[in-house]
Structures are given as structure tokens and as C-alpha cells.
Amino acid sequence: MSSNSVSPHSAATGKHEGPGTELVVDVGPIAHGGHFVARHEGRVIFVRHGIPGEKVRIRLTDSGDSSRFWRADVVDVLEASPDRVQHFWKPADSPGSWRRGGPPVGGAELGHVSLGRQRSLKAEVLAEQLKRLAGLDLATEVEPVGDADDAGLGWRTRASFAVTAKGRLGMHAHRSDAVIPVHEMPLAHPGINDLRLWDLDLTGIARVEVAVPANGSRPLVLLAPEEGTSPKRLHGILTRLPQDISVASFDAAKGHVLQLRGRTWVQESAAGHEYRVTGEGFWQIHKDAPETLVNAVTGYLSGGGYLQPGAAVADLYAGAGLFTAPLADAVGVTGSVLSVEGAPGTSRDARKNLHGEPQVEIVQGRVERVLHQRARSFDSLVLDPPRAGAGKAVVRQLMETGPRAIAYVSCDPASFARDLGYFHQGGWRLESLRAFDLYPHTHHLETVGLLVPAS
Missing domain, CATH: 2.40.50.1070 (OB fold (Dihydrolipoamide Acetyltransferase, E2P))
Structure with missing residues (x-):
């Protein structure tokens, strides 16, 4: 059956192919966002719960004659990939859920794919975004995190x-x-x-x-x-x-x-420090993520000689101070750390967490505004923006501060690659890059890149 065929359940022979219509398609490459590219009569369909190379029956969930693309879920696998495994969670299994009469829950959209293939698919997404948005041909392995025998489960704190x-x-x-x-x-x-x-x-x-908290606290x-x-x-x-x-x-x-x-807060631990995180305040959700990311960031900056006693550094989008505390350890009392966070509650947490560090200055406010008001130079920076990334204006400001290196922590390969393109336009280059599978069974990944002036 060809990829343009319509299933017996389809309402499509000359009729509008709206939500609920079923089609048979061949699943193509993965795209950013947890779906795969398929085509029907020239129309792009973003399909969830497939694997490249499979022939599947899909159910349209979002479609229309004027839409640039459609969206769909897999409802039946006609020709399976060898990387397909039984989904670990019944409510998130798409074919089973649709057989029971409704859509699957979100949040485990790659649970039908073997863990090794999940990581290779995420590496493909990262490489594609770097090529398309930053002009970089770079293949990066997505590293597993956590216990080797945990099957990618039990990690969300x-x-x-x-x-x-x-x-x-x-x-x-x-x-x-x-x-x-x-x-x-x-x-x-x-x-x-x-x-x-x-x-x-x-x-x-x-x-x-x-x-x-993974440390067993309340x-x-x-x-x-x-x-x-x-x-x-x-x-x-x-x-x-x-x-x-x-x-x-x-x-x-x-x-x-x-x-x-x-309490209205929890006590977290990482890198030899204790952190108070109030309410919905941000903290890395994988139990091993804080240590993993701190080690990657400090490894890059210390290994390159950018982080040492007496240095002036900044932690931007600092949250409750996950990176600020180890940065303060590294520069010592003769150095300085500027920690900037926009959320008032989270910034208050950072003040409590770092109150015994005289070399740390905590500032609550938008990063671009703080950098504009406090024009100064830094030896190195840590940049950990929200999913939307830093953006062109902030990238320009960062380069103007004249650091010798920037460690960029990102949870979104698209915004990371876009910002990396801005850095390249400003005469900077990507020195090193690591990617971590901090969100098994989802399409998300975390990257840590070291950027330095090209000269």
C-alpha cells in the first residue's frame, strides 16, 4: 500500500480530510519537537509515535485545507522498525490509547523506541538544527545519564x-x-x-x-x-x-x-552545596542532572583556564544558584560572581543559598537590563536561559562584555543553534559541545557548549 493510500476508515474520497481521518503513510525522519515527517499527496504531516522507516496508519489530529502542515498520531503499525519496543506506560501508548477511544497522554512520546535509538534520533535533531540555524556540520553523541539498568525510568523529581x-x-x-x-x-x-x-x-x-528531592529531604x-x-x-x-x-x-x-x-520550599543538593527552592521555582528535574551539568560547565571553564582564583565571572539566568555556588568556590574570596535571575521568588532563594559568600552579588532583573546597567568585563560567563534561548540582543551584550569564554547550557537545540549563529556572526566559535539525555522517553535533551572568540 503506498504512502498516499487512505485507510478503509478514512472519510477522504473527495471529502475534506479533517481531524479523525485515518491515512496510511511511510514515516520519514525525525523533526524537532518529538514528531516525524510523513507526506500525503504532497502535504507534510507531523506524525507522533512513529519511527523512521515504518509504515503506519495515522489519525489526523490537526488538519485543514489551508494548513501548511497537518498533525497526526500513529494508531496502528503495519510494518514495524526493529527499534520499536513495547511502551512502558499504557496511557502513553498511542495505538493502544486510540483503540480504547482517545488520545495518549503527553510526556512520554518516545517510549515506544529503544533507548539507544532514542539517543541517536535526538543526535540527528541536534545536528540538523546546528546545520540549518548555525551553519555547522557537527555530529554529537547524546550521552546517557543515570543508572545503566534503570530503563530510563524513575528520574523525574x-x-x-x-x-x-x-x-x-x-x-x-x-x-x-x-x-x-x-x-x-x-x-x-x-x-x-x-x-x-x-x-x-x-x-x-x-x-x-x-x-x-533526590537527596531524600521532605x-x-x-x-x-x-x-x-x-x-x-x-x-x-x-x-x-x-x-x-x-x-x-x-x-x-x-x-x-x-x-x-x-514548608513552602524543598531542600536540594548538588556539587557539595545545599539549595532552597521555593514553590514552583526552577530546578533540574532529572535526579542526576544538577551534578551532570555542574561538572560539564566547570570542567569546560576550569579545563580551559577560564575559571580560577581571582577571576570575575557571571551566572546569567541563574535560578536558585545551581552554578553560582560552584563558581564562587572556584574564584574564591579574591574573585567575584555576578548572579542574575529574573524571577523574584527564585532570586530570593539564591540570596538565601549564597548568603555566606561575600564574593557573590545577587541581582534580580532581566539579564539584558542588568547587563546594560552594570557595564563591566568578565573573564567567563555561564549562560543558562529558558527554552526560548538568550536572543540576539543578549548575545550581542554578552560579546561586548569581553569574556574569554562562555559556557552555554541549553534545553532546546533550536534556540541554542539560533543563538550560536548570532555568536558566529559576532566572531565567536563553538570550541566544544556535549549533549545529555536528561529526559529519557521524551524528545528533549540538554546541551552544554563552550564558546570562545574566534581570534
């Missing part, structure tokens, strides 16, 4: 859940408002599953955030109440949660966190 209309714990389908009940989360740290939040009646709650459950939820309803949920965990309510729009029991 943080998890976010929705709540179904019936008050049960759930997760969203990809690009959908549909909330699907869940009764386990195999990617989550065992401490999250041990809470058994799916046993609770969560009526009146819109969202649940959970943080379980977990935190954050409840986001729906408008009008009474204190009595919150108390009823509180009494059913284990007594040895902290519980707080939060308003994501206003950034308010209200203590219900215990």
Missing part, C-alpha cells in the same frame, strides 16, 4: 498533573485540553508515585505540582485551587495527604504560595 472533571489526577494529551486519568507515572521518582495522589478526590483543584505538594474553592475543601485534601510531606496552595498567575503544612 518534579511532576505536574492536571485534574479531571471528576476530580481525579490526570495529564493532558499532546496539544489538547483533554485530561486523561493516570494511576502511575513511571518516569517519576518513586517518592512521587508513593504519594498515591490518584487515590484522592481532588475536586476543586485545577493543577497539582509535586517535588521530591517532599512538597503544591495545590492550585480553582476559583471559589473553599478552605474547607483544601483542608479535606490536606488531611488525606501523608503527614511527613509539606503542602502549599499556589496561584500561578500571581506567583503566590500559601503554606498549608510544613
Whole structure:
């Protein structure tokens, strides 16, 4: 059957091929974002839950005559890749979920692919983005992180859940408002599953955030109440949660966190330091990510002689200070570290975490504004922006500060490659690059690059 064929279930013979239509296609290469490229009568379709080389039946989830491309899920595998494995999580298995009448949950879109092939696919995405956006021909291995025998499971120390209309714990389908009940989360740290939040009646709650530090310190459950939820309803949920965990309510729009029991923060550990992280404050979610990234960053900067006693360095988009603390260790009291973070709550955490380091200056504000107000030179910089990347204006400002090296930590290969192109235009080059599989069974990866002036 050709890749342009329509399944017997399709409504397509001369009719509009809208959502719900089923087609048979050949799966092509992976694209950035966790989907694969297929074609139907010249139309590009971004297909999730396939593997390159497979022939599959797909169900359109987003389509239209005026759309530049369509989106679809695999509902049946007609010719399987040798890299296809049984999905580890029933609600995230696309063919099985559609046979049961609905879409799979998001967050484990590569769970049907062997771990080795997952990493090679992620390496392909990174190489394609570097070529297309930065003009670089560079193949980089995506390194595994964590225990060799963990099957890529149990690594998430943080998890976010929705709540179904019936008050049960759930997760969203990809690009959908549909909330699907869940009764386990195999990617989550065992401490999250041990809470058994799916046993609770969560009526009146819109969202649940959970943080379980890998160091064994006290977990935190954050409840986001729906408008009008009474204190009595919150108390009823509180009494059913284990007594040895902290519980707080939060308003994501206003950034308010209200203590219900215990603390409104968790205690994290990395690189010989303790870190307080409040509420929804950012922290790397893989249990081994903080140590892995700190070692990569400090290894690059120290190994190149860019980080040594007395140096002036900056940690930009610094969060709670994951990199700031080891940078302060390296430069000593004769050096200086400028730590810049935009989120007020997270910046307050950084002040508490670094209060005993006189060589550290904590500044809360947008990176571009702080750099403009505090024109100064640095020996080296650490740049760890959000998924959107730093952007052209910030890259230009960074080069103007005259550092000898920049360690760029990125969770998005597209924004990283785009920014790398800006650095190249400004006369800088990529000296070294490492990529880490910090998010097994998802399309995400983390990169750490060392950039230096080309001259």
C-alpha cells in the first residue's frame, strides 16, 4: 500500500480530510519537537509515535485545507522498525490509547523506541538544527545519564498533573485540553508515585505540582485551587495527604504560595552545596542532572583556564544558584560572581543559598537590563536561559562584555543553534559541545557548549 493510500476508515474520497481521518503513510525522519515527517499527496504531516522507516496508519489530529502542515498520531503499525519496543506506560501508548477511544497522554512520546535509538534520533535533531540555524556540520553523541539498568525510568523529581472533571489526577494529551486519568507515572521518582495522589478526590483543584528531592529531604505538594474553592475543601485534601510531606496552595498567575503544612520550599543538593527552592521555582528535574551539568560547565571553564582564583565571572539566568555556588568556590574570596535571575521568588532563594559568600552579588532583573546597567568585563560567563534561548540582543551584550569564554547550557537545540549563529556572526566559535539525555522517553535533551572568540 503506498504512502498516499487512505485507510478503509478514512472519510477522504473527495471529502475534506479533517481531524479523525485515518491515512496510511511511510514515516520519514525525525523533526524537532518529538514528531516525524510523513507526506500525503504532497502535504507534510507531523506524525507522533512513529519511527523512521515504518509504515503506519495515522489519525489526523490537526488538519485543514489551508494548513501548511497537518498533525497526526500513529494508531496502528503495519510494518514495524526493529527499534520499536513495547511502551512502558499504557496511557502513553498511542495505538493502544486510540483503540480504547482517545488520545495518549503527553510526556512520554518516545517510549515506544529503544533507548539507544532514542539517543541517536535526538543526535540527528541536534545536528540538523546546528546545520540549518548555525551553519555547522557537527555530529554529537547524546550521552546517557543515570543508572545503566534503570530503563530510563524513575528520574523525574518534579511532576505536574492536571485534574479531571471528576476530580481525579490526570495529564493532558499532546496539544489538547483533554485530561486523561493516570494511576502511575513511571518516569517519576518513586517518592512521587508513593504519594498515591490518584487515590484522592481532588475536586476543586485545577493543577497539582509535586517535588521530591533526590537527596531524600521532605517532599512538597503544591495545590492550585480553582476559583471559589473553599478552605474547607483544601483542608479535606490536606488531611488525606501523608503527614511527613509539606503542602502549599499556589496561584500561578500571581506567583503566590500559601503554606498549608510544613514548608513552602524543598531542600536540594548538588556539587557539595545545599539549595532552597521555593514553590514552583526552577530546578533540574532529572535526579542526576544538577551534578551532570555542574561538572560539564566547570570542567569546560576550569579545563580551559577560564575559571580560577581571582577571576570575575557571571551566572546569567541563574535560578536558585545551581552554578553560582560552584563558581564562587572556584574564584574564591579574591574573585567575584555576578548572579542574575529574573524571577523574584527564585532570586530570593539564591540570596538565601549564597548568603555566606561575600564574593557573590545577587541581582534580580532581566539579564539584558542588568547587563546594560552594570557595564563591566568578565573573564567567563555561564549562560543558562529558558527554552526560548538568550536572543540576539543578549548575545550581542554578552560579546561586548569581553569574556574569554562562555559556557552555554541549553534545553532546546533550536534556540541554542539560533543563538550560536548570532555568536558566529559576532566572531565567536563553538570550541566544544556535549549533549545529555536528561529526559529519557521524551524528545528533549540538554546541551552544554563552550564558546570562545574566534581570534
